[in-house]
Amino acid sequence: MNNKIYFTPGPSELYPTIGKHIQQALDDKIGAISHRSKQFQEIYAHTENQLRTFLKLPDNYTILFLASATEIWERILQNTVAHTSFHLVNGSFSKKFYECAGELGRTGLKVEAQFGEGFYPEQIAVPAETEAICLTHNETSSGVSMPVADINQFRAKHAEALIYVDSVSSLPYPNFDYSKIDSTYFSVQKCFGMPAGLGVWLLNDRVIAKAEAMDKKGISLGTYHTIPSLVSKAKENQTPETCNVLYIYLLGKIVEDMNKIGAQEIRMSIDRKAKLVYDYLQTSKVFSPAVADEKLRSQTTIVANVTIGSAEVNNQLAAFNMAVGTGYGNHKDQQIRIANFPAHSEQAMQQLVAKLQACFG
Ligand SMILES: *Cc1c(COP(=O)(O)O)cnc(C)c1O
Numbered sequence: 001m002n003n004k005i006y007f008t009p010g011p012s013e014l015y016p017t018i019g020k021h022i023q024q025a026l027d028d029k030i031g032a033i034s035h036r037s038k039q040f041q042e043i044y045a046h047t048e049n050q051l052r053t054f055l056k057l058p059d060n061y062t063i064l065f066l067a068s069a070t071e072i073w074e075r076i077l078q079n080t081v082a083h084t085s086f087h088l089v090n091g092s093f094s095k096k097f098y099e100c101a102g103e104l105g106r107t108g109l110k111v112e113a114q115f116g117e118g119f120y121p122e123q124i125a126v127p128a129e130t131e132a133i134c135l136t137h138n139e140t141s142s143g144v145s146m147p148v149a150d151i152n153q154f155r156a157k158h159a160e161a162l163i164y165v166d167s168v169s170s171l172p173y174p175n176f177d178y179s180k181i182d183s184t185y186f187s188v189q190k191c192f193g194m195p196a197g198l199g200v201w202l203l204n205d206r207v208i209a210k211a212e213a214m215d216k217k218g219i220s221l222g223t224y225h226t227i228p229s230l231v232s233k234a235k236e237n238q239t240p241e242t243c244n245v246l247y248i249y250l251l252g253k254i255v256e257d258m259n260k261i262g263a264q265e266i267r268m269s270i271d272r273k274a275k276l277v278y279d280y281l282q283t284s285k286v287f288s289p290a291v292a293d294e295k296l297r298s299q300t301t302i303v304a305n306v307t308i309g310s311a312e313v314n315n316q317l318a319a320f321n322m323a324v325g326t327g328y329g330n331h332k333d334q335q336i337r338i339a340n341f342p343a344h345s346e347q348a349m350q351q352l353v354a355k356l357q358a359c360f361g
Contacts, residue, residue: 005348006339008325009140009301010169013343015193021253030249040245041237047252048237051200054255054263055171058178060205064230065239065248068199069168069187071225073097075201076132076164076183077104079211079227082219084109086130086161088119088146091139092328093166098134115331116303118144118296121153131210132162137184138170141328143303143337144296145170152180162207170300172263172342173270182207188251191300193343198247203227258342266342273340273349274299280353285361290335302338303327308360310336316359322352 006013025031033039048063057063066072077085077100085106087098090113101108109127113119118139126133133154138145151174154163162182167174169190176184183203189196211227221227229240258266278297281287281304290303306313310326313336317323327335340349 004321004323005344005352006323007344007352008323009337009339010187010190010341011196012189012339012341013193013348014195015254015257015343016345017257018193018250018254021250024253025246025249030246033245035242035245036238043245043249043252044237044239047248047255050252050255050259054259055176055202056178056263057202058204061178061202062204062208062231062234064201064203064234065243066199066201066225066230067244068196069166069185070096070199072185072199072201073100074104075222075225075227076134077101077106078220078222079214080162080207081106081131082214082217083107083131084127084129085132085134086110086126087134088124088136089113090118090136090144091115091141093140093168094134094136097136097166113144116142116144116290116292118146118291118293119150121150126154126158126161130158130161132164133158135163135165137165137167137174138298138300140169140190140301140337141331143291143298143301145298145300147295148174148176152177155180162210169339170298172258173267173300175263175267178202178204188247190339191341192251192254193341194247194250194254198244198251200251269346270299270340270342273344273346274302276349276353277302277338277340280357284356287336287356287360300340301325302340304336304338305334306336309333313356313360317352317355320351320355322355324352 085101085108087110089095089098089110098108098110165181165184167184168186171186185201188194188198224240233240281289286307287304290305291297325337326332
């Protein structure tokens with residue numbers, strides 16, 4: 001039996017009701033049903049409806065299920081960028097998406113910020129030939145977030161380009177104005193408290209039209225997961241391939257539970273927990289917030305500099321059955337990352353802060 005509480009930034013703590021839903025799925029033999037059956041179509045429709053309600057998604061948006069956010073990066077470029085994408089790069093995830101463009105034979109252009117820093121939209125010159133502006137709401141590696149109000153500034157100046165927002169480690173926290181972007185996407189192992197293995201892509205009719213136009217021109221959109229194939233199957237509450245039926249089922253159940261609480265209350269709870277952590281970091285002797293500009297500090301993946309090494313932090317926390325994330329990549333030893341997802345209760349976050357304070361001051 002593992003009683004540890006995982007404050008790692010994904011995979012992370014599982015949503016408290018997941019055990020019950022997994023058991024129900026086993027009892028109902030969800031893993032044995034056909035992905036072409038009416039029963040599956042009802043599961044798909046339920047998950048889609050719960051997500052639409054939870055995120056207040058407008059009718060011109062479609063929801064698609066793919067393998068992971070990494071796959072969605074590839075599909076975005078393959079299906080909607082014939083030549084040029086433009087990326088705001090400020091950490092490892094935004095950088096990987098940018099590199100994907102070159103790997104697919106597209107021209108990826110970028111503006112890059114130092115690790116731990118973000119962007120101020122008024123200072124960014126988007127090249128005229130840009131077909132897709134690729135933003136990251138929450139850069140999980142550095143703990144830098146781009147405020148929704150900043151994301152909303154791109155549309156007016158760049159009406160033609162499609163605007164993509166990576167909200168993999170923050171949705172449902174950002175309350176997007178979906179008319180100011182064209183698409184966003186997430187993976188279930190971050191804020192939805194599930195094991196990894198499902199990516200969810202929200203995209204509007206402009207994105208679909210662009211893919212159809214590229215298809216007409218004879219540009220390859222890839223193979224099984226093209227936007228036209230995904231969308232035509234989604235209309236029948238199905239996927240092109242034999243999909244992860246269990247995870248689509250579990251996501252629907254978890255979002256149903258979240259809907260009972262409400263997105264707004266979940267956001268406020270995340271704010272309360274983030275305040276606890278940042279207030280502590282600011283007074284601590286060994287920790288300090290890694291992101292200098294308070295307005296750009298992530299609420300869902302909090303990154304702190306640590307003077308005593310991240311391994312020592314987890315050594316001490318192990319005695320209390322808790323674990324935080326180490327720094328990302330080169331920053332492994334000098335930083336810790338604390339996930340603040342809906343699955344982390346306020347009580348658990350209070351305990352974490354109390355133990356950090358008791359151990360390290
Ligand atoms: C985790 C993460 C990804 C990649 O998600 P996968 O599920 O591993 O494909 C992409 N972007 C951000 C910001 C992430 O945190």
